[in-house]
Amino acid sequence: MSLRAFSRLYTTVAAAQRITDGFIGAIGNTPLIRLKKLSEETGSEILAKAEFMNPGGSVKDRAALYVVKDAEERGLIKPGGTVVEGTAGNTGIGLAHVCRAKGYKCVIYMPNTQSQEKIDLLRMLGAEVYPVPAVAFDNPDNYNHQAARHAAGLENAVWTNQFDNIANRRAHIETTGPEIWEQTEGRIDGFTCSTGTGGTLAGTARFLKEKAGKENVKIFIADPPGSVLFGYFKSGGKNLADRTGSSITEGIGQGRITDNLAPDVDLIDEALHIPDEDTILMVYRLLDEEGIYVGASSALNAVAAVEMAKKLGTGRNWLESKNLATAIPDHLQKYVVLP
């Protein structure tokens, strides 16, 4: 390792280990873990952003912090106010932490298909939780619309609207993307992940494409069964209605193009459809081979990174091997799975 590379690594490590200003200061700066077996097997460097190491346990801490800061900056919430959100759980957990740290109340609407562990944790954190029937976005009883109505009926309350509030993607333009760039010293050839709001994919893609040049870094969107995005991209943006199948994954899959994804749809080079069978096998591969016990969306992302490696091909030796990044959005401890 060159002296320059060493001093940069040392600075990065030192930065990650600095004393942080409370819970909020500990969000971000997660390690980029090289998945050894998958890297050896593909001949590419498969690098996974360890988002489960955020203090609230998921990638959504980043968005939670940004949407609350955005509401404060725009004067939408004053001290003692209430944050209301519709969420599959992880954004709620991030928000509940951020709200406690900042002295806000937190109200969460979530589909009743999500794990009991997430509901219990939210209640432990003091959030008011409403599990509601999982109905499509165009139904007025969808959890997001219920959250919006709840906030509208309260004084000093904001619906943070993670799906269409672009402060969410900004979190990844300003933190996740730059961190990956720094951690790979600018040697990044591809990024892939699945989407819920689309914030992680779009924000990271936007930063990396702008920094590296549009053609120098490839962006692949990874979709579970039951989500429309794969069909949408494969049909060149014509078909937004193919909801074939359903998935055991939580927090990902989408029925529309959110405002977080919309500005960066053109940055997506390829779409991957990942069946649940491959995702479940990868949960156990990552446990056996890497010792990482990750949630299903993380396993799906790892499958996608392997697919990406196959599609992009590799160089002749390790110096030429491609650096392909993905995300480990959360840990499996939030989901009870018996081996």
Ligand code: PMP
């Ligand atoms: N994985 C998990 C477990 C999630 O909870 C989420 C967010 N719902 C995502 C992935 C997707 O993140 P994003 O909203 O940034 O697309």
